[in-house]
Amino acid sequence: MSTWPQRAYVYDGSFAGFLTCVGESFRAKEYPFYFLPPGADQVSLYPLREVATDLALAKSVYQALKTEISETFRRMITYSFLTCLPQKERHIYDVVHLGFIHALPQDLTDDRILLLTRAIHHMTREVDHYRGFVRFSDYGGVLVGQITPKNRVLPLLRPHFCQRLPGEAFLLHDKTHREGLFYADNKWKIRPVEHLDLDRPDQAELECRAMWRKFYETITIKERNNPKLRRNHLPKRFWDDMTEFQDDPA
Amino acid sequence: MTVAEKLAILTDAAKYDVACTSSGGDRSGGTLGKTVASGCCHTFSADGRCISLLKVLLTNVCVYDCQYCVNRSSNDLPRAMFTPRELADLTIDFYRRNYIEGLFLSSSVVRSPDYTTELMIAVLALLREDYGFSGYIHAKAIPGADPLLTKRLGQLADRLSVNIELPSSRSLALLAPDKKKDDIFQPMEQIRDGILEYKAEKLKHRHVPSFAPAGQSTQMIVGASGETDYHILKLSEGMYRRYGLKRVFFSAYVPVGSHPLLPSPADFQPPLLREHRLYQSDWLLRFYHFQADEILSPEQPTLNPRLDPKCNWAVNHWEQFPVEVNTADYRTLLRVPGIGVLGARHILAARRWRSLDYDSLKKLGIVLKRAQYFITCGGKMTPGLRTRPEGVVRALTALEAPAIAPRYEQLSLFS
Numbered sequence: 001m002s003t004w005p006q007r008a009y010v011y012d013g014s015f016a017g018f019l020t021c022v023g024e025s026f027r028a029k030e031y032p033f034y035f036l037p038p039g040a041d042q043v044s045l046y047p048l049r050e051v052a053t054d055l056a057l058a059k060s061v062y063q064a065l066k067t068e069i070s071e072t073f074r075r076m077i078t079y080s081f082l083t084c085l086p087q088k089e090r091h092i093y094d095v096v097h098l099g100f101i102h103a104l105p106q107d108l109t110d111d112r113i114l115l116l117t118r119a120i121h122h123m124t125r126e127v128d129h130y131r132g133f134v135r136f137s138d139y140g141g142v143l144v145g146q147i148t149p150k151n152r153v154l155p156l157l158r159p160h161f162c163q164r165l166p167g168e169a170f171l172l173h174d175k176t177h178r179e180g181l182f183y184a185d186n187k188w189k190i191r192p193v194e195h196l197d198l199d200r201p202d203q204a205e206l207e208c209r210a211m212w213r214k215f216y217e218t219i220t221i222k223e224r225n226n227p228k229l230r231r232n233h234l235p236k237r238f239w240d241d242m243t244e245f246q247d248d249p250a
Numbered sequence: 251m252t253v254a255e256k257l258a259i260l261t262d263a264a265k266y267d268v269a270c271t272s273s274g275g276d277r278s279g280g281t282l283g284k285t286v287a288s289g290c291c292h293t294f295s296a297d298g299r300c301i302s303l304l305k306v307l308l309t310n311v312c313v314y315d316c317q318y319c320v321n322r323s324s325n326d327l328p329r330a331m332f333t334p335r336e337l338a339d340l341t342i343d344f345y346r347r348n349y350i351e352g353l354f355l356s357s358s359v360v361r362s363p364d365y366t367t368e369l370m371i372a373v374l375a376l377l378r379e380d381y382g383f384s385g386y387i388h389a390k391a392i393p394g395a396d397p398l399l400t401k402r403l404g405q406l407a408d409r410l411s412v413n414i415e416l417p418s419s420r421s422l423a424l425l426a427p428d429k430k431k432d433d434i435f436q437p438m439e440q441i442r443d444g445i446l447e448y449k450a451e452k453l454k455h456r457h458v459p460s461f462a463p464a465g466q467s468t469q470m471i472v473g474a475s476g477e478t479d480y481h482i483l484k485l486s487e488g489m490y491r492r493y494g495l496k497r498v499f500f501s502a503y504v505p506v507g508s509h510p511l512l513p514s515p516a517d518f519q520p521p522l523l524r525e526h527r528l529y530q531s532d533w534l535l536r537f538y539h540f541q542a543d544e545i546l547s548p549e550q551p552t553l554n555p556r557l558d559p560k561c562n563w564a565v566n567h568w569e570q571f572p573v574e575v576n577t578a579d580y581r582t583l584l585r586v587p588g589i590g591v592l593g594a595r596h597i598l599a600a601r602r603w604r605s606l607d608y609d610s611l612k613k614l615g616i617v618l619k620r621a622q623y624f625i626t627c628g629g630k631m632t633p634g635l636r637t638r639p640e641g642v643v644r645a646l647t648a649l650e651a652p653a654i655a656p657r658y659e660q661l662s663l664f665s
């Protein structure tokens with residue numbers, strides 16, 4: 001444990017904001033023990049400090065993660081920030097502090113690092129799932145899909161879907177984190193999407209969905225029915241967003 | 251007949267085909283689609299099988315009369331046939347919506363093997379050339395087709411497969427009188443040579459027409475004829491070596507006919523546990539450096555249903571255990587039940603920094619409830635663990651209970 005005085009930092013919730021906090025803490029020799037997003041009504045016992053995001057500082061911290069430690073380490077930090085680990089900022093900070101101040105133990109059994117690698121593992125599994133489980137619908141030539149992930153998977157799904165559908169225009173909407181991945185003409189953006197109203201799909205789309213459901217139903221070998229195995233591979237939380245488990249509006 | 255009706259008939263006819271993997275390819279650059287080397291499951295059907303590809307037959311009209319097959323010519327079934335355009339459009343429609351990873355195209359033999367293969371080539375050419383499709387395509391090579399046609403098929407597909415269907419030429423002669431062993435192995439050889447040639451050419455030139463870049467696979471039915479597990483494993487091992495197959499798939503026989511030579515459909519249960527044990531052994535062959543003769547022998551030709559093959563091997567080779575995790579080499583670690591490929595690599599990586607104890611093994615993802623009987627950490631076994639061979643077998647069998655179908659039911663006092 002560090003001898004630096006402990007603080008609670010208030011920041012804007014972005015990755016650049018978090019990196020600014022890291023930079024500030026090293027400049028002021030403080031140990032942020034608690035991170036609060038803006039507008040949180042939690043009370044902290046540690047002295048509060050508001051940190052305004054400073055892009056230049058964030059950038060130099062981001063550079064240092066690679067030059068002072070390693071590229072693998074930086075990727076671990078970046079990925080960890082996308083996970084749904086509770087109080088992730090604090091756990092990430094612990095590891096960053098460890099990396100900058102002490103030599104980083106490469107030991108896979110260190111508890112602090114294990115916590116992050118497990119969270120990342122959980123996220124990459126979810127990304128792998130969503131590569132397959134995303135369902136698009138055609139709305140007049142534009143493909144629209146909606147998902148409800150636990151982790152912020154859009155940045156990690158982006159390269160996959162942009163390479164897979166290079167000639168299409170699509171929107172992938174993350175309902176949990178209220179953001180969307182937009183893609184058209186080889187350009188992409190990830191932007192906040194508060195909420196999305198979809199029209200009734202046209203006849204061709206409805207027919208395509210019906211055929212997919214028919215295929216899904218027919219491919220099953222009745223004699224081998226095994227609902228538990230299906231739930232293991234395809235947990236029920238994914239079902240709501242998947243065509244084969246949905247009914248079309250009459 | 252509408253496309254939807256054809257889809258229903260031709261999916262139903264294709265559902266007994268096992269392979270639905272989309273791995274091993276690395277194709278991109280078209281206007282639609284890209285394959286992922288690790289493969290990708292898009293959904294799971296109610297029987298728990300992965301659905302990755304649009305798995306259909308081009309047609310279920312067949313000139314053959316194989317008794318184990320649902321599409322045999324003597325079976326009274328609705329028959330249908332896709333036109334190449336219909337099937338290509340359907341594939342694109344499904345692919346754009348991310349329902350599927352690509353197409354698994356198989357077919358019954360209509361008119362002749364050559365004619366059937368030509369139709370399949372027409373579908374694949376439409377997809378690759380007209381639609382610029384770079385998704386995954388798995389095509390069945392039809393035994394007996396002209397080698398030039400099979401070659402063209404391999405240039406358009408990512409993976410080719412030839413089903414050997416039954417594990418011996420005797421069963422084949424009895425149940426599939428129109429198919430011969432040589433007809434099956436001849437295209438397998440041709441595909442192997444095509445792949446080798448493609449790989450050799452690729453080293454010399456930048457642009458070489460690809461040939462089945464994701465390799466070839468095969469499948470056989472288990473439980474329809476009397477072959478032993480030992481026979482099946484030896485055959486698989488031989489094919490992995492001789493033909494460089496990526497996968498051998500096993501499919502538990504589901505009764506589709508009532509031929510006197512086949513198990514009677516009345517009270518027949520598909521041998522799912524046996525299929526599971528065969529796949530476990532298949533993994534031992536491919537990733538754990540086991541040989542078929544180590545897993546089974548002519549004297550012990552069936553897999554133990556109550557223990558997985560690796561545990562079974564270990565409890566029969568006590569002289570090789572316990573293994574010290576801090577010093578054992580990779581191959582020795584792989585032989586320990588509860589340590590997998592990833593676990594063994596993690597052990598090697600972690601012990602460069604510190605010596606490992608049981609607590610750290612748990613963090614590395616080692617399944618201690620199996621491994622504990624076979625390892626020592628720093629010379630010590632888990633304190634208080636009973637390790638008499640009978641006790642270990644009993645404990646390991648108890649762990650298998652969920653895999654073995656429940657045979658007991660709760661009796662009521664009052665009925």
